[in-house]
């Protein structure tokens with residue numbers, strides 16, 4: 063981060079933890095500071111009340127004896143905080159890889175965290191599997207804490223995050239808000255149901271490279287790879303129908319909480335075209351964050 067050696071700095075964070083807002087107490091009471099001073103003009107709906115920058119300040123004694131605040135010497139745009147949602151096999155995994163490659167965000171996938179618990183044989187994993195086998199949501203007691211811990215990780219705080227498959231219910235969204243995590247953008251991938259079932263049933267994983275294949279649309283390159291491909295235990299036609307049912311039951315409730323920051327993306331296009339839509343939205347968001355890095359004085 064750039065620095066301004068003569069000033070002492072205190073960060074202002076968009077994380078709603080009140081501890082992180084100590085610098086706002088330096089701002090004169092006759093001019094209350096809210097993030098709306100700095101929010102996006104073009105799409106205020108995207109960022110209605112968020113602090114957009116990590117900024118630094120000090121109290122400067124002016125000639126008339128009153129004190130005022132200088133903001134803007136050493137600033138860094140806040141990292142992006144993105145959520146991505148969509149039905150099973152809507153392409154979240156593929157798009158998350160493209161997004162993280164370009165934007166350097168930490169990818170946090172609720173389903174992957176749960177599968178890791180199952181693989182580790184933990185008590186949480188055992189319980190989670192019972193729900194996942196039925197295509198149902200795993201109880202909040204397990205999922206919420208797991209996701210919260212990853213979001214609080216130093217890498218997520220520093221680089222920003224891409225939250226995949228969470229929240230899937232209004233209670234999960236509310237929990238996130240209570241912990242102080244506020245997304246900038248909610249991406250919804252929309253794909254017709256008949257395409258989804260076909261994608262799921264043909265989906266295979268290469269356990270060696272982690273690469274996802276589709277037996278028809280993206281077949282393995284060699285016989286050797288083909289021989290070692292595995293299928294996710296819940297990627298059968300019967301289970302995907304249950305998962306789709308659960309998705310439809312919950313998606314509207316979640317969407318209603320994020321409607322101001324939702325971008326709907328046509329997920330039935332090619333993966334490059336889907337990414338182009340997402341990339342446009344993220345580029346715009348990042349520019350808006352960076353574009354506001356001018357000096358603000360109070």
Ligand SMILES: Nc1ncnc2c1ncn2[C@@H]1O[C@H](COP(=O)(O)OP(=O)(O)O)[C@@H](O)[C@H]1O
Pocket residue numbers: 148149150151172173174176193194195197198199200201205226227228229230234296305
């Ligand atoms: N946020 C969540 N809350 C509860 N259960 C979840 C959550 N995310 C994932 N799961 C469980 O893990 C399963 C697999 O999720 P995921 O890997 O995201 O794949 P998909 O989106 O194809 O269902 C879900 O069917 C559900 O049982």
